[in-house]
Amino acid sequence: MLFNTIQYALFLGLVLATLRLVPARARSGVLLIASTVFYAMWLPAYLLLLLVDLIVNYLLLKAMVRSLRPRRYLIASIAFTLCLLAGFKYAAFAVAALLPVLEMGFGFSPDVPSFFLPLGISFYSFQIIALAVDTYRRELKPVESFARYSLFISFFPQLIAGPILRGAKMLPQLAVGGTPTPERTRRGGWLLVSGLVKKVVFADFLLAPFVDGAFEAPGLGSAAYHLVTAYSFAFQIYFDFSGYVDMARGSALLMGFEIPTNFLEPYLSRNPAEFWRRWHITLSTWLRDYLYIPLGGNRQGTARTYVNLWLTMLLGGLWHGAAWTFVVWGGLHGLLLVVHRLIGGSANDIDRPITARDIPGILVTFHAAALLFAVFRAPSLAEAGVFFSQFAAMDFFAGWPPVQTAIVLLCIGSHFFERWLRGHVAALQQLCAEHAWGPAAEGLSAGILIGLAYALSGAGGEFIYFQF
Numbered sequence: 001m002l003f004n005t006i007q008y009a010l011f012l013g014l015v016l017a018t019l020r021l022v023p024a025r026a027r028s029g030v031l032l033i034a035s036t037v038f039y040a041m042w043l044p045a046y047l048l049l050l051l052v053d054l055i056v057n058y059l060l061l062k063a064m065v066r067s068l069r070p071r072r073y074l075i076a077s078i079a080f081t082l083c084l085l086a087g088f089k090y091a092a093f094a095v096a097a098l099l100p101v102l103e104m105g106f107g108f109s110p111d112v113p114s115f116f117l118p119l120g121i122s123f124y125s126f127q128i129i130a131l132a133v134d135t136y137r138r139e140l141k142p143v144e145s146f147a148r149y150s151l152f153i154s155f156f157p158q159l160i161a162g163p164i165l166r167g168a169k170m171l172p173q174l175a176v177g178g179t180p181t182p183e184r185t186r187r188g189g190w191l192l193v194s195g196l197v198k199k200v201v202f203a204d205f206l207l208a209p210f211v212d213g214a215f216e217a218p219g220l221g222s223a224a225y226h227l228v229t230a231y232s233f234a235f236q237i238y239f240d241f242s243g244y245v246d247m248a249r250g251s252a253l254l255m256g257f258e259i260p261t262n263f264l265e266p267y268l269s270r271n272p273a274e275f276w277r278r279w280h281i282t283l284s285t286w287l288r289d290y291l292y293i294p295l296g297g298n299r300q301g302t303a304r305t306y307v308n309l310w311l312t313m314l315l316g317g318l319w320h321g322a323a324w325t326f327v328v329w330g331g332l333h334g335l336l337l338v339v340h341r342l343i344g345g346s347a348n349d350i351d352r353p354i355t356a357r358d359i360p361g362i363l364v365t366f367h368a369a370a371l372l373f374a375v376f377r378a379p380s381l382a383e384a385g386v387f388f389s390q391f392a393a394m395d396f397f398a399g400w401p402p403v404q405t406a407i408v409l410l411c412i413g414s415h416f417f418e419r420w421l422r423g424h425v426a427a428l429q430q431l432c433a434e435h436a437w438g439p440a441a442e443g444l445s446a447g448i449l450i451g452l453a454y455a456l457s458g459a460g461g462e463f464i465y466f467q468f
Helices: 006-021 024-040 044-066 070-089 091-106 121-136 146-154 167-175 182-216 223-254 272-278 281-295 302-319 324-342 356-377 381-393 402-434 438-455
Strands: none
Touching: 006 024, 006 223, 024 044, 024 146, 044 070, 044 121, 044 146, 070 091, 070 121, 121 146, 121 167, 121 281, 146 167, 182 223, 182 402, 182 438, 223 356, 223 381, 223 402, 272 281, 272 324, 272 356, 281 302, 302 324, 324 356, 324 381, 356 381, 402 438
């Protein structure tokens, strides 16, 4: 069930109506049933897998809390979760990578296994691990019931593609069944609308057709054409993923829950460190807290810091999928962070106003991110190589596709508009509240945007991050 469909609108409407009718103590039960139904509608067989994952990890969590030697149960929980994730996500990749060695050394050629990746497994696996680690560190009180634990992991707005929730922020909200307010309802409605527009109008209608065509025939066209392709995919994946998160956050707000922001205009970052404070924020903080810091962080000398930073990004790339393109993408981002730190750079205050002196840093960071996203998007490293080989011609003064170039410029403008809007949304809401025409203007604006999105719907498919 995709967020950008009539089916989801009806499903969400039914859930909201039910939550309004039942007492507060019953809301968690309603949400757990709704989350179970939501996941089962994708592929019912994998609901059983999710249930097994939840039962085993909850039992290990309870044993960890009661044990005098809790570390063994923490290790067991992490190992079980990662083995399940690796079995479905990386088994085929590992066998394919080892196949030449097995054939040459042992004359053995096993079949490459093929699995249908369970939706959301990368996201809910990280959430399971974070909850176990936080409980082990005594940063979080033990979850009091299996039902509450299951709802935290499977809460349907964020179940399929995040954002990755933390127990300290979400479990207290689940304990009271959410707190709907007029302000949250209003904000949630606008996030649903903005997410729908990002996904359907920008990602699917304006960007996906051009990107798909360009990557189906890499090597055709000028260097300028390939540069526009890289720009286009960078914005496609941004609008697609941030659109999903807007709709997830909007759905949660309508039910009275605050879930974290995952994007803050990442292409206005002034350096690589700032980019990762703005892009997929909940994954970046998860990697920092549960991988980079446990590896030693920056506490074991300069050389070890660089190694830890690079390894964290390399594994972050591998998290995205079982392909060398993702490994290379993560490793190169790790190198960018290492180089940035080598020259004495640090992450800026992400809310510091942009000035003229920031423009060179923004341009360099954006181009680095966009070109690396071309590696991310390419079906293979060989095809990524063909894509980048076209830049050798250096024909950047001709061959610009005019319509797509204009679309990219529109996307850049929208990024600045998002930043402006984030700083002025409170004032705009106050303006609407102070005038009688305010509600009508908001309703008309929302209606026009929804109508536009549904008029253009059908150009794209699932959200890109569903495959991860």
